[in-house]
Amino acid sequence: MEKSVLKKRCKGWLALMLAITLTVGSSMTVLAREIDMGDNNGSAYEGQILQGGDTIRYKFYKIAHFSIDGVYYYGESVIGEQYTCVYTLPGDRSVSYRIGEVIKVGYDDVLTITSFPTPEAPSEEAPSQKAPEHTHDFQWVTTIEPTETSNGLSEYRCSCGSVDGSQPISAATASVNNIVSSIRNVKDGETIVLEQDKIFCYTAYMMSELGKKQNASLKTIFTDKDGVKKSFTIPSGNVPADGEMFYGFTYLGNLYGWEEVEQ
Numbered sequence: 001m002e003k004s005v006l007k008k009r010c011k012g013w014l015a016l017m018l019a020i021t022l023t024v025g026s027s028m029t030v031l032a033r034e035i036d037m038g039d040n041n042g043s044a045y046e047g048q049i050l051q052g053g054d055t056i057r058y059k060f061y062k063i064a065h066f067s068i069d070g071v072y073y074y075g076e077s078v079i080g081e082q083y084t085c086v087y088t089l090p091g092d093r094s095v096s097y098r099i100g101e102v103i104k105v106g107y108d109d110v111l112t113i114t115s116f117p118t119p120e121a122p123s124e125e126a127p128s129q130k131a132p133e134h135t136h137d138f139q140w141v142t143t144i145e146p147t148e149t150s151n152g153l154s155e156y157r158c159s160c161g162s163v164d165g166s167q168p169i170s171a172a173t174a175s176v177n178n179i180v181s182s183i184r185n186v187k188d189g190e191t192i193v194l195e196q197d198k199i200f201c202y203t204a205y206m207m208s209e210l211g212k213k214q215n216a217s218l219k220t221i222f223t224d225k226d227g228v229k230k231s232f233t234i235p236s237g238n239v240p241a242d243g244e245m246f247y248g249f250t251y252l253g254n255l256y257g258w259e260e261v262e263q
Ligand SMILES: [Zn+2]
Pocket: 134, 135, 136, 137, 158, 159, 160, 161, 162
């Protein structure tokens, strides 16, 4: 706070009226306040926050004067109101004042006040101002889970809700995911039995998952394109791992041997 501002004694009501005029005249809607301490010695107001332009009214036989940040000030006597003083806090509303305790200085009661910059209130317009600055961060997310009998939907979506594209997730994807889950969940010594009529190959990923099992077999029963049910079993500890991406059922059946299956 500027000392020169502090050293100017405000002219009582004139200063108050000026403060109100300035406040109303500006875009701010907060009016200057006045607190009337009456003949209270001020302690009831300890901790209260005021701002520049606010006015303190007090009976000076209780509080002779006050200090702001250690500098002493007197209010102006109000004509016609004996012993009543008013003092308008200097500065605009960017300056705040916290009323402190009343201390004894000689015969006087001194109301101590400290100043600090008014904290900026969060602006209500901030969100709408930020909205245009938002940069979309699109990622593919599954919004409808596919089942083995119905397609799902994947959307290229931002966390703000904007969608920049979409594509169906085939029901076969659900079949693939279910196969991987079945392989992962199989216990040692068990044989997984998978009946397929939508896909006709396993992926390298499925085979590597099966290869992690020490003692689990994968029996496959599928309906071939000629309408004939066929079956083969990939034995534990002997999964294909020759760098291919896909392993067709016909290839695997020929590799591991065809098994009898009820038609
Ligand atoms: Zn966005």
